[in-house]
Amino acid sequence: MAPALHASNSRCFPLHPRPNLERGTRNWELPEGWSGRTLAGLRTKLLNWFDAHQRDLPWRRDAAGQLTAPRDAYRVWVSEVMLQQTTVAAVVPYFERFMAALPNVRALAEADEQRVLKLWEGLGYYRRARHLHAAAKELVANHLPTSEKGGADADHQLPDDPVVWESLPGVGRYILGAVLSQAFDRSLPIVEANSLRVLARIFGYRKDPREGEGKVWVWGAAEAVLPQKRAGDFNQSLMELGALICTPTAPACDTCPVSANCIANRDSLQDVIPPKKKPVAITEVAEVGVVIRDGDRLLLCQRPADAGRWQNMWEVPHAPRAEGEDVSTAAVRAAKELTGFDIEPGAELLTIKHGVTRYAITLVCLEATHTGGKFAPGPYADAKWVSPTDLADYPVSSPQRKLMTALADPKRQPRLF
DNA sequence: AAACCGGGGTT
DNA sequence: AACCCAGGTTT
Numbered sequence: 001m002a003p004a005l006h007a008s009n010s011r012c013f014p015l016h017p018r019p020n021l022e023r024g025t026r027n028w029e030l031p032e033g034w035s036g037r038t039l040a041g042l043r044t045k046l047l048n049w050f051d052a053h054q055r056d057l058p059w060r061r062d063a064a065g066q067l068t069a070p071r072d073a074y075r076v077w078v079s080e081v082m083l084q085q086t087t088v089a090a091v092v093p094y095f096e097r098f099m100a101a102l103p104n105v106r107a108l109a110e111a112d113e114q115r116v117l118k119l120w121e122g123l124g125y126y127r128r129a130r131h132l133h134a135a136a137k138e139l140v141a142n143h144l145p146t147s148e149k150g151g152a153d154a155d156h157q158l159p160d161d162p163v164v165w166e167s168l169p170g171v172g173r174y175i176l177g178a179v180l181s182q183a184f185d186r187s188l189p190i191v192e193a194n195s196l197r198v199l200a201r202i203f204g205y206r207k208d209p210r211e212g213e214g215k216v217w218v219w220g221a222a223e224a225v226l227p228q229k230r231a232g233d234f235n236q237s238l239m240e241l242g243a244l245i246c247t248p249t250a251p252a253c254d255t256c257p258v259s260a261n262c263i264a265n266r267d268s269l270q271d272v273i274p275p276k277k278k279p280v281a282i283t284e285v286a287e288v289g290v291v292i293r294d295g296d297r298l299l300l301c302q303r304p305a306d307a308g309r310w311q312n313m314w315e316v317p318h319a320p321r322a323e324g325e326d327v328s329t330a331a332v333r334a335a336k337e338l339t340g341f342d343i344e345p346g347a348e349l350l351t352i353k354h355g356v357t358r359y360a361i362t363l364v365c366l367e368a369t370h371t372g373g374k375f376a377p378g379p380y381a382d383a384k385w386v387s388p389t390d391l392a393d394y395p396v397s398s399p400q401r402k403l404m405t406a407l408a409d410p411k412r413q414p415r416l417f
Numbered sequence: 418a419a420a421c422c423g424g425g426g427t428t
Numbered sequence: 429a430a431c432c433c434a435g436g437t438t439t
Contacts, residue, residue, distance in 0.1 A: 080435095082434090084434070086425075086426090087425085087432085090426065125425090125436095126422085127437085128422090193434070193435090194433090248432065249432095354424070398424085
C-alpha cells in the first residue's frame with residue numbers, strides 16, 4: 001500500500017493509495033456492464049498478453065542485457081524522458097548511445113550539460129535533457145543512499161520515494177508512476193497517449209479524456225484497473241496494447257486480447273474514441289540570423305547561459321511583417337535592413353516548424369571584412385569565434401546542424417555581396 | 418485551461 | 429499538410 005502523501009507544495013498532485021474496489025471506496029465509477037470480476041479478468045488477460053507479446057526494448061533489460069524484475073530505475077527513467085512525445089523507434093538508438101556514455105545517475109550528474117545536450121541532439125524538446133540533468137544532480141546531491149545502507153551499488157541506487165520523485169524537475173505524474181511501478185513494484189497508475197486511448201475505448205468513454213473532467217476520469221480508470229501485484233508490467237501492457245493493437249487508426253481488434261471486454265469494439269466506436277485533438281493555429285514568425293565568416297572561422301552568437309532554455313547557436317531577431325507579407329519575404333527584407341547588404345531572397349532560408357509556430361529564418365553569411373557596414377553588433381554581445389571543427393561539438397537542433405554543416409563547408413561560396 | 422517547447426516522424 | 433507521439437512546465 002502506498003503511503004498517504006502530503007501536498008506541501010504547489011507542484012503536488014494528489015497521490016492516493018490505490019482504492020479498494022471491493023469496498024467501494026473509490027470515486028471512479030465502473031461503466032455499465034463492468035464488475036469487480038470482469039475487471040479482474042481484464043487484468044489477467046492484459047498481463048498474459050503482455051508476457052507473450054511484449055517487444056524486446058533496451059530499457060526492459062539491465063545494462064548487462066538481462067531481463068530483470070523489477071527493472072533498472074535509471075534506465076527506465078531515462079527511457080521515459082526520451083519517450084515523451086517521441087516514438088519508440090526514434091528513441092532506441094539514442095537510448096543505447098546515452099546509456100553507453102552515461103550508464104548511471106552519478107555519471108549523468110557529473111557530466112557537463114553540453115555533453116548531455118550533445119547526446120540529446122536530434123531528439124528535440126531539449127528542455128527534457130536539461131531537466132533530466134538537473135534532476136540527476138539533485139538525486140546525487142541529496143537522495144542517494146549511503147554506501148553502508150545501500151551496499152556495493154549504493155552510488156547508483158535511485159530512491160523509491162514518490163515524494164522525492166515528485167519534486168524533481170521534468171518529472172510529472174506519468175514519469176513518477178512509470179518509474180516507481182516498473183523499478184520498485186509500486187502500485188501507481190500511469191496515463192499517456194496509449195493507455196489513454198486503450199482505457200477510453202475499453203470503457204466506452206466518449207468525452208475527451210485529455211481535458212477537464214476527462215482527465216480526472218482517465219486517471220481514475222488507470223488507478224481502478226491497476227492490479228496490486230505486477231503494476232509495472234500491467235502499466236506496460238496498457239501502453240504496449242495501445243502501440244501494437246489498439247492503434248489510433250485502424251486498431252487490430254480481431255487480434256486484441258480484450259476485445260470481448262471492449263465497449264468501443266462492441267459499439268463500433270473505435271474511430272470516435274478518443275475524439276481527435278483540436279487543431280492548433282500555426283503562427284508564422286520571420287526571424288533573421290547572422291553569421292560572420294572570417295576565413296575558416298565563424299562568428300556565432302549565443303544567448304546567455306542563464307536564458308532559462310537551451311542555448312541557441314545564433315541570435316535570431318524577429319522580423320516584423322507588413323500586412324499580408326509572406327514570412328520568407330519578411331525575413332529577407334529584415335535581413336537587408338539589418339546588414340545593409342543586398343540579400344538575395346532564399347539564399348539561406350531555414351524553416352523551423354513547431355506545434356504552434358513556424359519560424360522562417362533567413363541566415364545571413366558575411367565576410368568579416370564587411371562588418372563595417374550597417375550591421376550593428378549590439379545584440380550579439382556574446383558572440384565568439386569558433387572553428388568549423390568546434391562547430392561539431394555544439395549541441396543544436398537538426399535544422400541548425402544542417403545549416404552549420406553548410407556554413408563550415410570550405411567549398412561553399414559566399415552567396416552575398 | 419491554454420500555450421509553449423523555437424521536435425521529429427509518418428502518412 | 430495533417431496527425432501522431434511512453435508529457436511537463438508555464439502563464
